[in-house]
Structures are given as C-alpha cells and as structure tokens.
Amino acid sequence: MAALRPVYQADLADGTGRFFEPRRTTCPWCGSERLTARLRTTDLLQHKPGGFALDRCDDCGHTFQNPRLNEAGLEFYYRDFYDGLGEERMGGTLGGRTGMYRGRAEAMLPHDPGPKNWLDVGTGHGHFCEAARDVLPGTVFDGLDFTDGVEIAEREGRVEHGLRGAFPDLAPELTAGYDVVSMFHYLEHSTDPDRELRAAYGVVRPGGHLLIEVPDPDSRYARLLGRWWLPWLQPQHLHFIPVANLRHRLTGLGFTVVAEQHAEPHDPVDLLAAVWLALDHMAPREDAPWLARRPGAFRRGLRTAVVLAGVPALALGTLLDRLAVRPLSHRLRLSNAYRLVARRD
Incomplete structure (x- = not known):
C-alpha cells in the first residue's frame, strides 16, 4: 500500500476528468439521438474516485456508459482489481x-x-x-x-x-x-x-x-x-x-x-450483493493506495462494527436469493x- 500510494496520488493529482472520452449524443448500438439518463453512481467495489453515468437509448433499449472511460481510464480503474x-x-x-x-x-x-x-x-x-x-x-x-x-x-x-x-x-x-x-x-x-x-x-x-x-x-x-x-x-461495464x-x-x-x-x-447473489454494497458504502473505507492516507485505528474499528451489525441482513439476503428468488427468477423476470x-x- 505504501509503495503504491504515491503512484495513485500522482494519477489523481489533476482529478478524474482526464479518464473520460467526450460524452456521446447518439446510441453506439443503433445511432439514435433519443437518450435518457438511467443511472448515476460511483465505484462501489474498489471505491476509486470518480462518478459514472449510464444512459439508455429510447429506440433500441441499449444501455451504455456515457461519457465512457478512455484508454487511460480503463487502465486506472482495472488496475489492482483482477491482478x-x-x-x-x-x-x-x-x-x-x-x-x-x-x-x-x-x-x-x-x-x-x-x-x-x-x-x-x-x-x-x-x-x-x-x-x-x-x-x-x-x-x-x-x-x-x-x-x-x-x-x-x-x-x-x-x-x-x-x-x-x-x-x-x-x-x-x-x-x-x-x-x-x-x-x-x-x-x-x-x-x-x-x-x-x-x-x-x-x-x-x-x-x-x-x-x-x-x-x-x-x-x-x-x-x-x-x-x-x-x-x-461501474465503471468496468460499458455496455x-x-x-x-x-x-x-x-x-x-x-x-x-x-x-x-x-x-x-x-x-443468485442480487440481494446479498446489494446489502453488502450498501454496508460497504456506509462504512469507513478500508486502506487503499488511492486514499491520501491510511485510515486510523478509530475508523478501522468503526468499519468492523458496521460490517458486523450488517451480518443478519447479509444472511437474510443470502437465504432469499437462494431459496425464495432462485426457483422463480425467470418467471418473475428477475x-x-x-x-x-x-x-x-
């Protein structure tokens, strides 16, 4: 972490705007100009800085990241995720x-x-x-x-x-x-x-x-x-x-x-994952090199307390995913x- 922190801080010195292409005004699948905002979110897994938007084409239904990450952005947000x-x-x-x-x-x-x-x-x-x-x-x-x-x-x-x-x-x-x-x-x-x-x-x-x-x-x-x-x-899924x-x-x-x-x-992980993403979002961050400094002992302890408090909700989400929703997932269009x-x- 300590060795990587200066590298990430240098990458973020000028903000995240340089990681994006210009915003599209047409659908990349059919070319339609009839676009509607579908989702606005942040990186809920690694918690790297930046905001991300998904638009939906009103003509063909294609949903896509807009503005989309450019090559530098893809490298930055994929880095240290799979490898x-x-x-x-x-x-x-x-x-x-x-x-x-x-x-x-x-x-x-x-x-x-x-x-x-x-x-x-x-x-x-x-x-x-x-x-x-x-x-x-x-x-x-x-x-x-x-x-x-x-x-x-x-x-x-x-x-x-x-x-x-x-x-x-x-x-x-x-x-x-x-x-x-x-x-x-x-x-x-x-x-x-x-x-x-x-x-x-x-x-x-x-x-x-x-x-x-x-x-x-x-x-x-x-x-x-x-x-x-x-x-x-987000931000990995583009289409x-x-x-x-x-x-x-x-x-x-x-x-x-x-x-x-x-x-x-x-x-069958939707409810479990939703509970975890919400808990993780509310809790103080784990240490990561894209944070300016390592979290102190109080924040680390508070994070542990929030996660432990959410264990019953995580267990309930798992049971609902596997026992209640999975057999009916297609019928309910879930x-x-x-x-x-x-x-x-």
Whole structure:
C-alpha cells in the first residue's frame, strides 16, 4: 500500500476528468439521438474516485456508459482489481464457482457434445476451463484475456494456451480455428461489442458455435435495486445489450441462435450483493493506495462494527436469493443474466 500510494496520488493529482472520452449524443448500438439518463453512481467495489453515468437509448433499449472511460481510464480503474492487489481475492472468488462453470459448459451438450477446440475469451484466471473439462472430456481449452490472469491460467494448467491481448487484434491469427468460442460476462466490458462479435464470427469454424452470457439490463432487479444492483459494476461495464438486440446482431452476422436461456445463467447473489454494497458504502473505507492516507485505528474499528451489525441482513439476503428468488427468477423476470448459443452457418 505504501509503495503504491504515491503512484495513485500522482494519477489523481489533476482529478478524474482526464479518464473520460467526450460524452456521446447518439446510441453506439443503433445511432439514435433519443437518450435518457438511467443511472448515476460511483465505484462501489474498489471505491476509486470518480462518478459514472449510464444512459439508455429510447429506440433500441441499449444501455451504455456515457461519457465512457478512455484508454487511460480503463487502465486506472482495472488496475489492482483482477491482478496486483486484487489478484488473490479475485482468484479465490472466481475459483469457488465450479457449479456455475459446469452449467455454462453443459449449455453446449445439446448442440455439440463431442470433444472440440474451445477458446474462452475473457477467461480471467481460467477457472471456467478447468471446471468444463469434467463436462467435456477431451476438449482442448485455450484462454484469451488482456490481463496477466491468462498467464496465470496457462501456468496453472487451466488452459492449454494462454493468449494475452485484445480479441479483435488477435482474431486474424485464429481464423476458423475453434469449434467453440465462449464470451462469459465479457461483452459488457468491451469498448466495441460489435467488433468483438465480428471477430468471433471469423474465429468460429463454419458449423461451430458461439456462447455468450451477459448481464440482462431488462432484469427487474436492475430497476428495483438501482445503483446497488451488482451487474451494473461501474465503471468496468460499458455496455448492456438487451437480448433482442443481440439476437438480431448475431443473425445479421451469419449466426443462427439455437438456444436462449435466462433461468440457467441467473446468479443468485442480487440481494446479498446489494446489502453488502450498501454496508460497504456506509462504512469507513478500508486502506487503499488511492486514499491520501491510511485510515486510523478509530475508523478501522468503526468499519468492523458496521460490517458486523450488517451480518443478519447479509444472511437474510443470502437465504432469499437462494431459496425464495432462485426457483422463480425467470418467471418473475428477475434473472440477472441471459445466455445465447449461436451456430455459425
């Protein structure tokens, strides 16, 4: 912390305005000028300085960050989240979700159950690939990401080959090289989702499949929980694509959507996460190098007291998520994600 603090303080010396592109006046998905403010929030996870806005297109329903982070902003807000200071924490969080990863792999079984060459784009530390081998034995999994997590994934043997970089930039070297390309909670991080989809079309072999899972901006939780809805994940999530928009775009590229799932990809954490985000927001900050100084003993003790006082609410949120909401998530339109399986024609 002490070593990183001067670096962060230098980055923030002139404020956060330099991290943003100019505000858009048109929708990046359809070009419409009919935009409505949908959300105003802050960084509720790392608590780095800055305010963030999401606008919604009144014509196509696309929701997007506006103004959007530029390259310097993306580097600043991603830094120490998945790697660096956050590597151990995120590795533990993502590594403990084997059941969810198996469910994603099982989505392919009705369409192509045999061994295949599979590229997982946005693979992070490769935990999905490790779990999916049990569902699809004999399948060779490669992983692609722009963080050093993909190098960890290769080093730990979770992927056969780890490819580091931007997917559209690497795609020409991978033309028609994979039976399956997966993008699990990846497109919402992309600065240009359409470019990512065109890259995927080139990398999937004819007759192969593209699996996409993204947050569902039409989830009722998005409205009910407001800024406390975890999938907003500002400032990392740049685009929220309604399912009809994504189906239409995939069809136009030359894919046929062969499956659409809402209940299966729902992650039952919405209420638990909302309670935690609110508690964490109210409590004094934990030490972080983007704070000007380390919190004193009183503030650290007060934070512990606030978190402990919220334990009953956290427990109740967990029970409601898993026992009450999960069985009815799709029927109540509370599913926080959707999944599409598309075949390249």
